[in-house]
Amino acid sequence: MPDHRYDPNDIEPRWQRVWADERTWEVANPVAGQSQAGEEPKSYVLEMLPYPSGEPHIGHLKVYSVGDAVAHFHRRTGRRVLHPMGYDAFGLPAENHAIKTGQHPRASTDAAIAEFQRQFRNWGISIDWSREFATCDPAYYRWTQWIFNELYRNGLAYRKEAAVKWCPNDQTVLANEQVIDGRCERCGFEVEAKQLEQWMFRITDYADRLLDDLDTIEWPEHVKTMQRNWIGRSEGAEVVFRCEELGIDYPVFTTRPDTLFGATFFVMAPEHPDVERLTAGTGNEDAVRDYVNHALNESNELRGAADKTKTGVFLGRHVVNPVNGEAIPMYVADYVLMEYGTGAIMAVPGHDERDHAFARAFGLPIRRVIEGENPDGDADGLPYAGDGALVNSAREFDGLPNREALEAIVAWLDREGKGHASVNYRLRDWLLSRQRYWGCPIPVVHCGACGIVPVPDDQLPVVLPDVSDYAPKGRSPLAAAEDWVNTTCPTCGGPALRETDTMDTFVDSSWYFLRYCDARNDQAAWDPAILHAWMPVDQYIGGVEHAILHLMYARFFCKALSDLGHIDVQEPFARLFTQGMITKDGAKMSKSRGNVVSPREIVERYGADTARAYILFIGPPDQDADWSDEGLEGVQRFLSRLWRLSAEAAERGAPGPLAGDPAGPDLDLVRKAHWAIEKVTGDLTGRFAFNTAIAAVMELTNEISRLRDDAGAAARRFALETANSLLFPFAPHVAADGYHLLTGERVWEEPWPVADQAYLARDTYELVCQVNGKVRDRVEVAADASGDALEAAALAAPNVVAHVDGHEVVKVVVVPGKLVNVVVR
């Protein structure tokens, strides 16, 4: 027998070439007018698109190993699978690299994309490459701009002055994630707040639908919870407090209108536009101005510290509490946020912890208006946030349970025109402007005569111009491209200036899954009929770090585009799977820690099959897992053994077909094969139990190896074919090779094996015999034995007899197929 050595460096490129040459994983789109009837059901399997930077890391290997296993399983169980790939190619890292080196971001991005492609092909991921694109391709962002126009035309994109984070040294606006501890991540300067006109998407219009439709999708519960918290719907009331001195009404939002009689002061956010005007002429101007300036310059982290002592300044004005006519003092304090509610609150120190702390610091009155226990034993038991009957309120409300009082008070406010029931959200509109170069240009011109004019659809794309200097200078680097900036107004033909801000890269990734469906369409973003055929994504897979932003934005786009009649799905991702992180030595991999595992090195050394199968075998894919080279080698041993067994069997030539009724070792082996089919199929059907599925193939392989000399050639060959067939989704090259050696066939063209129930059923089984819940014996019984027979068999088992002896049998519990429990006293 010649030496059979498993050599992934031979096997893997060979099959990769076949798949590339034959374009095995490409799927055609449905053709208009042709009936879809009788066709196999579709399955759209998608992993979150990668941001190409440098080369892929181990997290990429994991997400695509998981997705590819799903895609292969779906294909072989009779579905038409769309499994595309692209690149989220606009973004800051490439731009920062350009600032440092002067290299065009396009160049470094293209280089990274080429490396990602090369490695994805080396990993043998079954991608439909005919649909590939990068979000920085003009042929793609042309349609990003079209979507922007559609949203703008329908009032879902608008301009608004908004506070942004500004680095005074780099002279640029920063993204939130570029601000670390209130400082610019690049130069360390303290970040300032700055008011700028910014483009926004009106995602808040969709708050309720984004919340309600979570019930219609199969996502991990914790991701839904995070989205619900992020949307932050709270029910309450808007109550109007009037400043008589200036004749201005100030509505506030409260979830506790039942505590309205306990409001003893009123607080505004430092950003509130009326602060200055309110203070004018009170003598408090300087103190208030100092406080506001200080508050505005303080970092969010510092300002938001929960244990921070309350600060604030009296505005010198009063507002009237609408329920009792009481004039209460107005303060400005940084614990009130301009972004939430109306930027002003009624303060109820008796029943709100924060208001209580403020009142204590400023010596303001604290009034109890809800009865309640005093669990902390504080002198007055305040603040008390629980339920109870109203006290110290109006006669008509005192004594009412507070939840009833809440409704009664809101009804009263409504009648008096001083307030109404109201719903408030934590979710804010999506600020999409970035004063950055490497992003999708916002397709708008500013015309002196016509104002803001979107670039007409037939003039798209607005192509990102080349510039020589990417360094930020207080405005977008695009402003320096004068030939580009100076243009004519599409409406009046007069001179106009292009918008120089670019879009947040989350815009690019909010619709890429739609483009995959019809990626080469140059007449439209997509053909609605084709989109209808593929959407929604049946299985979306990615990191939980995108649980909020990306997934919320994509859902919003879907709903908006659906309202505008462009698509007919409400939710983009019917099922979501979030994979856990791979750590090394218990810690997140990072260059600074020096614990990075490079997929390229691993694949070069062990082969893609070993790397992929190991990552799936290491543990449940939704959990974090620690990388171990020893574990990796264990998986390679397994692949190597299965391949060697396959090669040896193939060499011996084809045996005859499996005899009708295998017996002895043949039967054992055939049974084990059917058991493995059942197990792997179950583990992949609606579950992601790759680790136990691979373990089942290992068990089958162990059995083949164990019975190598006892079982007949036909049974062995059947078991080997089955093992390779089942292994294919996890280690496609070696499984394809083993299967081909054995059968001459292509395993990916074979239907998924189906377990023969006749081989799963056993004539007898081992009955567990317990006495008082403890296992005392095991006896072999007939599969169809009656309950009485099982009870008799158990009571006759030697070690049961020994334990029952001298006791009275009180009860016998019989669970057919499992056990008998004899209860004795």
Place this chain on the structure above:
RNA sequence: GUCGGAAUGGCGGAAUUGGUAGACGCGCUAGGUUGAGGGCCUAGUGAGGGUUUAACCUCAUGGGGGUUCAAGUCCCCCUUCCGACACCA
């Protein structure tokens, strides 16, 4: 602080519905093959007790209570770790 998730041998993990705890892999031990090493093959491997070998017994799923004939699994309390949000009125 609030909301989630988790805790099982020396290690990663399995146990899908309350029904044999520890599948599979790593590691380790012994033996075989080999000039040696590696590789490969075989057997063993939760802890403790027990016998000549067996049998067998006790304990064991972070800790404590409970429900049940039966609990890793269900309920209550506690500890630890991880994640998200964090003055959201």
